[in-house]
Amino acid sequence: MALASQKDFFSGLMFTAVGASFAWGATNYEVGEAARMGPGYFPLMLGIILSILGVIITFQSLTKGGPGGDKIGSFAWRPLGFVLGANLSFGALLVGLPSIGVPAFGLIVAIYALVFIASFAQPGVKIKSTLILATILAVGSYLAFVKLLNLQFPVWPAFLTN
Amino acid sequence: MELIENLTLGFGVAFTLQNLLYAFVGCLLGTLIGVLPGIGPVATIAMLLPATYGLPPVAALIMLAGIYYGAQYGGSTTAILVNLPGESSSVVTVIDGYQMARKGRAGPALAAAGLGSFFAGCVGTLIVAAFAPPLTELALNFGPAEYFSLMIVGLIGAVVLASGSLIKALSMILLGLLLGLVGTDVNSGVARFSFDIPELTDGISFIVIAMGVFGYGEIINNLSTPEEHREVFTGKVEGIMPTATDLKNMVPAVLRGTTLGSALGILPGGGALLSAFAAYTIEKKTKLKPGEVPFGQGNIRGVAAPESANNAGSQTSFIPLLTLGIPPNAVMALMVGAMTIHNIQPGPQVMTSNPELFWGLIASMWIGNLMLVILNLPLIGIWIKLLTVPYRWLFPAILLFCAIGVYSTNNNSFDIWMVAIFGFIGYLFIKLGCEPAPLLLGLILGPMMEEYLRRALLISRGDWSVFVTRPLSASLLAIAVLLLIVVLMPSIKKKREEAFVED
Numbered sequence: 001m002a003l004a005s006q007k008d009f010f011s012g013l014m015f016t017a018v019g020a021s022f023a024w025g026a027t028n029y030e031v032g033e034a035a036r037m038g039p040g041y042f043p044l045m046l047g048i049i050l051s052i053l054g055v056i057i058t059f060q061s062l063t064k065g066g067p068g069g070d071k072i073g074s075f076a077w078r079p080l081g082f083v084l085g086a087n088l089s090f091g092a093l094l095v096g097l098p099s100i101g102v103p104a105f106g107l108i109v110a111i112y113a114l115v116f117i118a119s120f121a122q123p124g125v126k127i128k129s130t131l132i133l134a135t136i137l138a139v140g141s142y143l144a145f146v147k148l149l150n151l152q153f154p155v156w157p158a159f160l161t162n
Numbered sequence: 163m164e165l166i167e168n169l170t171l172g173f174g175v176a177f178t179l180q181n182l183l184y185a186f187v188g189c190l191l192g193t194l195i196g197v198l199p200g201i202g203p204v205a206t207i208a209m210l211l212p213a214t215y216g217l218p219p220v221a222a223l224i225m226l227a228g229i230y231y232g233a234q235y236g237g238s239t240t241a242i243l244v245n246l247p248g249e250s251s252s253v254v255t256v257i258d259g260y261q262m263a264r265k266g267r268a269g270p271a272l273a274a275a276g277l278g279s280f281f282a283g284c285v286g287t288l289i290v291a292a293f294a295p296p297l298t299e300l301a302l303n304f305g306p307a308e309y310f311s312l313m314i315v316g317l318i319g320a321v322v323l324a325s326g327s328l329i330k331a332l333s334m335i336l337l338g339l340l341l342g343l344v345g346t347d348v349n350s351g352v353a354r355f356s357f358d359i360p361e362l363t364d365g366i367s368f369i370v371i372a373m374g375v376f377g378y379g380e381i382i383n384n385l386s387t388p389e390e391h392r393e394v395f396t397g398k399v400e401g402i403m404p405t406a407t408d409l410k411n412m413v414p415a416v417l418r419g420t421t422l423g424s425a426l427g428i429l430p431g432g433g434a435l436l437s438a439f440a441a442y443t444i445e446k447k448t449k450l451k452p453g454e455v456p457f458g459q460g461n462i463r464g465v466a467a468p469e470s471a472n473n474a475g476s477q478t479s480f481i482p483l484l485t486l487g488i489p490p491n492a493v494m495a496l497m498v499g500a501m502t503i504h505n506i507q508p509g510p511q512v513m514t515s516n517p518e519l520f521w522g523l524i525a526s527m528w529i530g531n532l533m534l535v536i537l538n539l540p541l542i543g544i545w546i547k548l549l550t551v552p553y554r555w556l557f558p559a560i561l562l563f564c565a566i567g568v569y570s571t572n573n574n575s576f577d578i579w580m581v582a583i584f585g586f587i588g589y590l591f592i593k594l595g596c597e598p599a600p601l602l603l604g605l606i607l608g609p610m611m612e613e614y615l616r617r618a619l620l621i622s623r624g625d626w627s628v629f630v631t632r633p634l635s636a637s638l639l640a641i642a643v644l645l646l647i648v649v650l651m652p653s654i655k656k657k658r659e660e661a662f663v664e665d
Binding site (some may be wrong): 025040050089137 | 554557566589
């Protein structure tokens, strides 16, 4: 079956699913009544409305849509993976992940990691210019955030400072 | 004239060389930090607050005012240049500001924001001075039912704002409202939707969602289009200052934005934010002049109006703070904190018991505004140079500042993980054609709306008719319904869709 709008079809499904899960989650809390609203009342109400809107969007998408069926298109996994990966490794290296035994490497190492991983989000990585950029950002951030603003960051790897 | 007397008193207190210097330093620091993507006024003030501890009270407040205006303007700068709203009230500035920057008109956009804000700040200061006492009474007439209805108007306004499908924008608002409810319920102390994660009991911060959805989502989407098709920026930058046509378009928009912002700012509860949204909505409803750029594609009015409105709004939001002692937003809450450190208890008594401070503060707000213009108009040239940095170099830097900004607001790596999640969600929204701006508004209003709904229904003993039987509330709801009808009317709907046809 051809959808008139693929984007709307899936966003409707998303809204319905999210609304329903919030509504379902809200029933775990005391709902109460209008005069004495419990913690579950408002989220239950919103969740139900959202899932109804989602259903309407999904149904509309079967008949109404832009030219070409509003195709979602393929996901850009490369930038998605590297951008989010850069972000996650920055966090992991900055403060460490004690649960899986990653020690805190501190700000400087984390910045180099972030810049290097992020640079792979585009084809045609130039190692030298990436290195220069990472160094500029590392020195700049150290001066601005650590020295000037006195923000509390672990700067160097924990096993070197102790 | 009492007004002139009061202002003279205020300026007498604030206008010393030393204080001007503090205002300048505050403004400079505020701008420099606020311009880093992802670090908004709240974070900036929080970072710099300790620097003012050692100063005398008036000097400290003047410096804070400088920091505040600097940071706010810095936030608008990133909104325009890199599509990242540093704070909630510049969410709408992003829409047209970023489009202007992409078309090589970042200079005029920044100048419009700066000049509009300055004008609005001047008017706001006068209004605070003249109307603080009588306007307090109006705000006192607002009960919970009125606040709830007012927020409905604000949210419907946001739907009108969003491009594309109405029903999808409504759904995004609801999604935002629901996300705003994550965290501890103030009434019962129950941690809702927190999955037993301690960090989630404080709720998901605005910064995390704004950065994830707007910043990361946009970066990923930009990177996924091949370099030659990428809609980042056109190479040439046309002029720094607005042209004569720009000015002609700007002036009425600034006037409308200022009026609206001054009026809405008095209402405690996100005055600056609501007024920015409302101002943009009104601009969009006015007819385009022949040859004018449509809204959403870089219309200068879409920058000037919300920027003046949020500045006027943040100025008049001092009225509830100074007269009722209620901080209307997070920044004001920090200001209250700063005042308490200096042994000043904000509230009705300040105006009578400590008039030097009260009027000195109002005068210092204006000085902060003035410094902003003096400092930033020359800096515009430097900011737009930023745009000539190749994207290959720019995006890792933005990612880094986002990560650092997110981490430093709470010193917690949990927020970094959350940004990654919302970055993915933001990319998903782009893929599914869902506009994220309404979501942010819902996110901020969620907890407030629940609270006012709860109070209104508690007072009426569960009777929903309270929203239509109270005249003020009923008229607000009527406005909301009217807005919806207007948007849904076939003729206008068609026009609206035409206006939003993708380029």
